[in-house]
Amino acid sequence: MESVADVLVKKVKEKVAKLTVGAPEDDCDITPVVSESSANFIEGLVKDAKEKGATFCQEYKRDGNLIWPLLLDNVRPDMRIAWEEPFGPVLPVIRINSIEEGIHHCNASNFGLQGCVFTKDVNKAKLISDAMETGTVQINSAPARGPDHFPFQGLKDSGIGSQGVTNSINMMTKIKSTVINLPTPSYTPCSREMQAMNPLLNPAQQLPLQDLQSTARQQIQNPHFDPTASHDDFLEQMLSPLSSCSWSDLKSPWDPPKSDETGPPNVGFHYDEVLASKLRQHQINGGDGGGVSSPATAAIKMMAQQQMMLPGRGVAGMPLSLGSSGAAGSHHQNDIIYGSSFKSPNQQGGEGSMQSLYNGFSDGSLPGTNQTQHFQHPQAPNFGATAGTVMNQSQASGSMTPAQPKQRVRARRGQATDPHSIAERLRRERIAERMKALQELVPNANKTDKASMLDEIIDYVKFLQLQVKVLSMSRLGGAAAVAPLVAEMPSEGGGDCANGGGSIHRNSNGNQTSADNDSVTVTEHQVAKLMEEDMGSAMQYLQGKGLCLMPISLATAISTATCHSRNPNKGGGSHPLLQSNGEGPSSPSMSVLSVQSATRGNGGLDGSVKDAASVSKP
Amino acid sequence: MNKYNPPRMNPSSLRSRFATRFLRSLSKINAKKPTASSSSPTEIFRRYRRIKVAADKSMAYSVRSRRTWSRAMLWKLRTRPCCRRSVKTSTIVRKTRHEKQNKNTTTTTGEDGVVFGVEADELRELVPGGEAMDLYNLLDETAHYIKCLTTQVQVMKKIADFYSP
Numbered sequence: 147m148e149s150v151a152d153v154l155v156k157k158v159k160e161k162v163a164k165l166t167v168g169a170p171e172d173d174c175d176i177t178p179v180v181s182e183s184s185a186n187f188i189e190g191l192v193k194d195a196k197e198k199g200a201t202f203c204q205e206y207k208r209d210g211n212l213i214w215p216l217l218l219d220n221v222r223p224d225m226r227i228a229w230e231e232p233f234g235p236v237l238p239v240i241r242i243n244s245i246e247e248g249i250h251h252c253n254a255s256n257f258g259l260q261g262c263v264f265t266k267d268v269n270k271a272k273l274i275s276d277a278m279e280t281g282t283v284q285i286n287s288a289p290a291r292g293p294d295h296f297p298f299q300g301l302k303d304s305g306i307g308s309q310g311v312t313n314s315i316n317m318m319t320k321i322k323s324t325v326i327n328l329p330t331p332s333y334t335p336c337s338r339e340m341q342a343m344n345p346l347l348n349p350a351q352q353l354p355l356q357d358l359q360s361t362a363r364q365q366i367q368n369p370h371f372d373p374t375a376s377h378d379d380f381l382e383q384m385l386s387p388l389s390s391c392s393w394s395d396l397k398s399p400w401d402p403p404k405s406d407e408t409g410p411p412n413v414g415f416h417y418d419e420v421l422a423s424k425l426r427q428h429q430i431n432g433g434d435g436g437g438v439s440s441p442a443t444a445a446i447k448m449m450a451q452q453q454m455m456l457p458g459r460g461v462a463g464m465p466l467s468l469g470s471s472g473a474a475g476s477h478h479q480n481d482i483i484y485g486s487s488f489k490s491p492n493q494q495g496g497e498g499s500m501q502s503l504y505n506g507f508s509d510g511s512l513p514g515t516n517q518t519q520h521f522q523h524p525q526a527p528n529f530g531a532t533a534g535t536v537m538n539q540s541q542a543s544g545s546m547t548p549a550q551p552k553q554r555v556r557a558r559r560g561q562a563t564d565p566h567s568i569a570e571r572l573r574r575e576r577i578a579e580r581m582k583a584l585q586e587l588v589p590n591a592n593k594t595d596k597a598s599m600l601d602e603i604i605d606y607v608k609f610l611q612l613q614v615k616v617l618s619m620s621r622l623g624g625a626a627a628v629a630p631l632v633a634e635m636p637s638e639g640g641g642d643c644a645n646g647g648g649s650i651h652r653n654s655n656g657n658q659t660s661a662d663n664d665s666v667t668v669t670e671h672q673v674a675k676l677m678e679e680d681m682g683s684a685m686q687y688l689q690g691k692g693l694c695l696m697p698i699s700l701a702t703a704i705s706t707a708t709c710h711s712r713n714p715n716k717g718g719g720s721h722p723l724l725q726s727n728g729e730g731p732s733s734p735s736m737s738v739l740s741v742q743s744a745t746r747g748n749g750g751l752d753g754s755v756k757d758a759a760s761v762s763k764p
Numbered sequence: 765m766n767k768y769n770p771p772r773m774n775p776s777s778l779r780s781r782f783a784t785r786f787l788r789s790l791s792k793i794n795a796k797k798p799t800a801s802s803s804s805p806t807e808i809f810r811r812y813r814r815i816k817v818a819a820d821k822s823m824a825y826s827v828r829s830r831r832t833w834s835r836a837m838l839w840k841l842r843t844r845p846c847c848r849r850s851v852k853t854s855t856i857v858r859k860t861r862h863e864k865q866n867k868n869t870t871t872t873t874g875e876d877g878v879v880f881g882v883e884a885d886e887l888r889e890l891v892p893g894g895e896a897m898d899l900y901n902l903l904d905e906t907a908h909y910i911k912c913l914t915t916q917v918q919v920m921k922k923i924a925d926f927y928s929p
Contacts, residue, residue: 577903580900580904587910587911588910597883601883604887607887607890607891607906607909607910610910610913610917611890614916617819617920618812618819619815
């Protein structure tokens with residue numbers, strides 16, 4: 147190491163001597179440092195090194211801010227210059243005895259912007275540079291910013307982040323996702339997988355189709371299969387009892403360029419009948435439910451079509467584009483698992499999709515005629531994906547019992563499967579649940595309409611609150627007393643305010659005014675009974691008896707009294723009178739609840755008091 | 765005075781809790797009033813208010829703070845302008861105030877989303893603390909509130925019954 151150091155110092159010294167020093171206008175190598183404080187700082191470092199015994203290869207010379215280049219040898223770690231960057235033409239040389247010592251010194255600093263390694267040995271270079279904790283390591287070069295497209299950064303205290311074209315752009319970029327929500331979904335979760343597969347036209351990609359019968363798989367995987375020979379076999383395989391291929395592919399639209407149609411359709415048409423007949427036969431054998439044949443037929447036609455198209459288009463897997471031509475409607479895109487739908491069209495999804503297929507096909511089942519629809523279809527590219535993945539799904543589901551096709555949430559027709567809609571649907575269901583629970587609580591709640599149900603609930607709550615108020619009124623005059631105010635028919639009531647005053651008096655005394663009036667008694671009894679049984683009808687009874695005004699005034703009076711503690715004084719209806727004579731307590735069976743609305747504070751007795759209806763209960 | 769105990773199905777049921785509390789407060793009210801005769805409507809009104817407040821408070825306390833509406837009611841009762849009790853700055857108050865300030869601007873959408881708008885607002889006014897709830901929670905609270913109100917009415921009726929001569 148010593149030999150290296152000596153040689154190096156000697157060489158550097160020679161070079162330093164050749165440096166020109168002066169003003170920048172003179173194109174000098176060494177020019178003044180940026181400021182006086184900087185020059186002072188450098189001088190401080192040099193002085194410190196001198197004090198601690200560094201070897202000065204040149205004389206330290208300074209003129210203002212101009213400092214002559216200085217090479218310091220034998221610098222030790224206890225000198226400041228070993229750690230602090232001078233930002234001036236001073237170069238310290240630290241002699242080390244081993245690589246580890248050098249690495250250790252490099253890493254011991256709090257800064258770590260750049261480091262350099264000069265060596266011929268590439269292994270050493272890599273090892274040392276890996277060990278150095280700096281943002282950049284230059285091998286066999288002085289520190290530099292470049293190359294430009296390399297990231298530039300510092301470790302520890304030497305900066306945050308990374309500079310460089312890519313890095314800077316990334317650091318100044320925030321990802322934003324924009325979601326365009328179509329009126330109906332254009333993809334299903336399974337379709338995404340398929341879409342990933344679809345562009346890759348390798349046979350190997352047809353993984354979902356692996357679950358098919360082996361022969362079928364082979365046929366599918368071979369994009370260049372011979373249509374003539376393999377077609378029938380494939381069809382048989384597809385329609386075999388164990389076939390769990392998803393016929394939902396049938397509904398996936400295809401997006402072939404029209405040009406593809408020209409040649410193969412002829413061939414396809416030829417095979418349509420063959421396939422159709424085969425399918426019919428097979429279906430009859432399989433005992434399919436009625437009404438399946440024609441859509442299935444058409445589906446098979448589609449299948450054949452697609453098969454023909456496969457070589458041309460190089461689409462991976464026939465089922466991928468199965469029937470896509472037929473299924474024009476976007477509503478077919480919902481992930482309806484056919485399962486073994488041909489075998490068990492009773493399946494919910496199967497039925498629906500069959501229907502959809504039928505609908506699609508009824509437009510003119512042959513693919514040629516349907517192409518125009520697809521061109522307008524915005525979601526076409528996704529559907530190839532739909533087919534395969536749905537089929538994949540159905541594989542698994544089909545392998546389960548046919549009666550248990552559901553593997554994931556199946557959307558009903560016309561309903562979305564995206565999380566947003568699912569959440570919305572969940573929310574609605576929860577609310578409906580709550581409404582049902584409320585329905586049980588509220589009497590007379592036989593309404594099915596949500597709006598009127600809410601109205602019922604509101605009325606009931608109001609009624610209950612009213613009852614509480616009424617009951618608390620009844621406590622006036624002591625816990626032992628119940629205010630005996632008697633309701634009177636409006637005809638009998640004369641709006642007598644004086645009586646009101648008297649009644650209040652009686653009220654406070656805890657006397658019960660008997661209801662001498664038989665009719666009133668009867669009414670009260672009735673109402674009381676009704677109250678026990680059915681609040682709603684009680685109120686209705688009250689209303690029916692011509693006391694309709696009372697509850698209103700009662701309610702308003704009470705509400706205003708309690709809410710605003712003000713004189714409610716609703717002019718409304720009758721004033722149910724109190725008996726002007728304060729008799730003794732009425733029959734024990736009658737405890738009368740009464741409500742009063744009183745003005746707050748003053749003026750009570752002047753007729754601003756209204757006696758509202760009272761309801762008795764036995 | 766005999767404390768009227770309603771038939772206890774469950775010693776800690778809502779009904780018994782409410783009944784005990786309410787009777788206690790009733791007796792307190794009776795103890796407070798100077799004479800049996802308070803003729804002015806003001807007095808009567810005040811008494812009515814006291815009793816009603818006692819009833820509400822007993823109910824709310826029986827439910828504790830488990831329900832939003834009970835919390836809101838307690839807060840309301842505590843910070844009444846003409847409140848006769850000192851306003852306690854307890855955590856409950858702070859919490860409910862915070863709740864009240866968190867008004868969710870929820871749109872009551874749904875299948876019949878439009879319909880729910882008006883009625884839901886009306887319901888919100890009725891149920892204490894309902895302003896700051898979305899529809900689902902509002903319905904939940906309403907159910908519990910109805911249940912408690914019915915209990916309250918039943919107990920009060922029974923008490924009134926008992927005391928009617």
